Amino acid sequence: MQNDRLIRALRREPVDRTPVWMMRQAGRYLPEYRATRSRAGDFLSLCRTPELACEVTLQPLARFELDAAILFSDILTVPDAMGLGLYFADGEGPRFERPVRDAAAIRRLAVPDPAAELGYVIDAVQLIRKELDGSVPLIGFAGSPWTVATYMVEGAGSKNFAHIKGLLYDAPADLHRLLDTVARATVAYLNAQIAAGVQVVMLFDTWGGVLTPRAYRDFSLQYMQRIVAELVAGPDGSRVPSILFTKGGGPWLEDMAETGCDALGVDWTVNLDEARRRVGHRVALQGNLDPAVLYAAHRVIRAEVARTLESFGHGSGHVFNLGHGIHPGVDPAHAAAMIDAVRELSPPYHAT
């Protein structure tokens, strides 16, 4: 690999500068993404056509000096492959035609075979690896079982999580059965991504932060830990680093660091100096610029990048990123300002 800064930082090995990538770096803020998506017809066709998924995965790398590519896909491909019927209503978020609401529906769920039912993702991974040609590592990903289950049970995005929290409090055994099934599906899916060539995996736990501390451990973290434990090595026999990201998970970083993962994604509500103090040397940290900083002028972006680098401080173990996905309305030139600032300002933190 020509640029292995990300892998090295995730392993807390020395690097020349802090690696940087952005959550949702292949996304709507890029005009070239919007053009490809419009050619694809819709978001799901884009996900399901390996050539187009590969094309949009590579777009941000053509524009910016990024240290990683991340597979273009969606966390809801797994429940879609389970037969729930994923669709996107115009101007709204994802929805399922057949949400899972009771014990009988949960029992009927089967773990999909990634090769057969998610083959379009596996094909995309192989194609992207070929196109990347060893330039930067490719990150694969999945949703956390809790987060994926919220969509499966609610049938759509939610504000109060009435249905899944109803299950959680009233029928926890049913919810555990659902999470167990999703966790097994996720292990098979991520291991298929690894076999096809992803070199890092990330679990997105977008909705773990809506839980109580106890429910977070029992219904979200426990299943992420199981997934991390069951990840296979890459085709060359090397261990594939894993990143856990719970949005709003700041209070639980210590617990997250105990799962055996290699790094934690940290949103902007916790400073990296505090996060680093709390997790010690157990894991690397990824983050954590407020994505809204990218609405601001270049000098502000540069100052906030400087503050974030200073907050993590000296040494390896920091992967620069936003604290959440880049907002669709951001000017790509502002993303470039952030990436340039990381490249220019971070080397002193790695000087020996």
Next chain:
Amino acid sequence: MQNDRLIRALRREPVDRTPVWMMRQAGRYLPEYRATRSRAGDFLSLCRTPELACEVTLQPLARFELDAAILFSDILTVPDAMGLGLYFADGEGPRFERPVRDAAAIRRLAVPDPAAELGYVIDAVQLIRKELDGSVPLIGFAGSPWTVATYMVEGAGSKNFAHIKGLLYDAPADLHRLLDTVARATVAYLNAQIAAGVQVVMLFDTWGGVLTPRAYRDFSLQYMQRIVAELVAGPDGSRVPSILFTKGGGPWLEDMAETGCDALGVDWTVNLDEARRRVGHRVALQGNLDPAVLYAAHRVIRAEVARTLESFGHGSGHVFNLGHGIHPGVDPAHAAAMIDAVRELSPPYHAT
């Protein structure tokens, strides 16, 4: 006052049992509320008609053995009185006809005279106090300047807070000017509520949790602290206890406890034992049952109430509440189960 448990708990004075009320206790989950609202025509008419605001304020007290009434109103009455033109689009949240987007618009804002421009709220307070007739204390409230400003700048509810965060990062002096104006308006408004008879005040900081730790201190907490410092005494000369509630403010409880307020609202993402350990004896704590628990069966509600009481532990200084407003879809019988459980299970924590 016949029932002063709330006031005593906020002052950390001995009580016979833990006082209990619910955020949004006068709200859509109650059929009698929906009936009054439908008579009023719409939500804003309900807020603006003192007799109807009084009626819905008292409805939950007729049904449940609650230890406090909370004024029925909305946090956006203040910017409405500033001339922004509040309205509610069908099935959507609040919106402003004239959002505040630039320095010129911010400079044009004036602090409204509560007696003249928010007289309907003051009248409602007087009416409610008369109807309560000394039974339980009446809580007045306002939104935090940051939270109110998010609506003023975005013009509606928001997901990414693009406009106000653009101001925060790009033109912080303009945002400070806006927050200063809203803070002065809020002081005048809360002091008018106190003069009219509210016996406790609460600041709702619904959106403080979307900020970085530094931005939270500078743009939200600082202004709440100023408001707390400028609250007047009640007509009888007694100090009026204040409660600060930042949703998602768990990481910052120590800072919040330093503001001079009497109590902190705590959402369900932090356990009360941890919160109590962190704030010591400086403040009382209010909360923190996950509102989604009220979707569950009575025995589950009772078990979760027991867990919450046990988490706070022995002694005064706990006001039982939900960690956020009661969800509109909750069966009122489930709210009753929670309130009954607090009444039945809390006395042992106050035995001497």
